[in-house]
Amino acid sequence: MPQSILAEGEERTLRPGARTPSRRLALASLSFAILLSSLATSIANVALPSLAEAFAASFQQVQWVVLAYLLAITILVVGVGRIGDVVGRRRLLLAGIMLFTIASAACGVAPSLPLLIAVRAVQGLGAAIMMALGMALVGETVAKEKTGSAMGLLGTMSAIGTALGPSLGGLLLAAFDWRAIFLVNVPLGLLAFLLAHRSLAADRPVTGRTGFDLPGTLLLGLALAAYALAMTATRGSFGLVNFALVAGALAAAALFVFAERKSASPLIQLEMFRHRLLGAGLAMNALVSTVMMATLVVGPFYLSRALGLEDSIVGMVMSAGPIIAAVSGVPAGRLVDRFGAPLIVSLGLAAIAAGAFGLSLLPGLFGVAGYIAAIAVLTPGYQLFQAANSTVVMIDVQPGQRGVVSGMLNLSRNLGLVTGASVMGAIFAFASAAPDIATAPADAVATGMKATFAVAGVLIAGALVIALWSRAPARASRRREVIR
Known part of the structure; x- marks a missing residue:
């Protein structure tokens, strides 16, 4: 990444006598923090019917238990990343984990729905800190040539958290009640705090401008x-x-x-956006997240309404994506380290585009098998893209900007998720041409599915064009060197 987009001369040196913790243990602590933030997102969805019954509330009202968490992360992730750059990332990460843990306990004992929604927003603040600084601290934890593998591991832990949420939530609801899905984060949060406190190196002195x-x-x-x-x-x-x-x-x-x-x-140096790699990375991240959210929004309706699957079977089919993501994340990171992030970005986008067009066509031809086949192409492509794109964006960022750039990367992902939930859902409903998608006939839902993922494929094709455009200056520079 061009030097001019990086922070002005911030240099940090280790304190005399400071211990050097195990890099593997430190990376494990960052991965665990990412897993917890993802788990807290997906585990709450399964409890919405129980919450509606417990508080005698409508589905639209209890949806804010999920939305408050996501909105808090979206709104705050860049700001907390910059605060970490100023006050110290280890210090703020530990505070974020503890805040997340305390808020989880408060969620578990909340006596009313408004209070539960409020403390879920506080929990989202803790998760925003964990997401932004977990990624930012990778640059201080692993060697530069291992950044791709580290990013792949973080992607794997995020996928595991997402996949584990519904199943763990279902078990807790069956054995206890809705409060357990929040209280389970308390011992896990304490473990994450102790692991991070023990393994992460102490914050180092910062020189240069540190205003907020x-x-x-x-x-x-x-x-x-x-x-x-x-x-x-x-x-x-x-x-x-x-x-x-x-x-x-x-x-x-x-x-x-x-x-x-x-x-x-x-907070954000606007000059950053003049440089292709960062701007392209954020734009592609938002487009890819928009498409990935479409699989979560549209997929269940198609499987249940068009294919006529029972709820339990829908859940099993929907779990295929997170399981494949969990398995493919670490290998994706290793491929980034071996072949270079720019090439893997393009390959990942090509696979996502193929998977999106596959979702538009294959389920109509082969049913559930076609759906799973398309997901089996799309999901590894997503893991390749995530590991490679995060590496491209983060690898050359100077210490003073790691927090805010990590926050921007997370922000672009979250904006893609909320846009995908709204815009792709609206495309699905419009293409289905049904007054109520929940009661639409099978052929209308199938038509909506085809149209939605045809649009999704076009969006990813656009992201691939952005990827190629962002690499054009480097290719031109190499050609000039050859001519010389």
């Missing part, structure tokens, strides 16, 4: 909150409220850009 941009942080948070609410608040419909929120997001974003240009210590 509070106005920029607040404006960015306001813009992201308005956008995320516009995409999620009305659950698929798009009316005046949504347009007003989008307008508010654009206004806050414009003010944020103005504030950053005037700030002595900006």
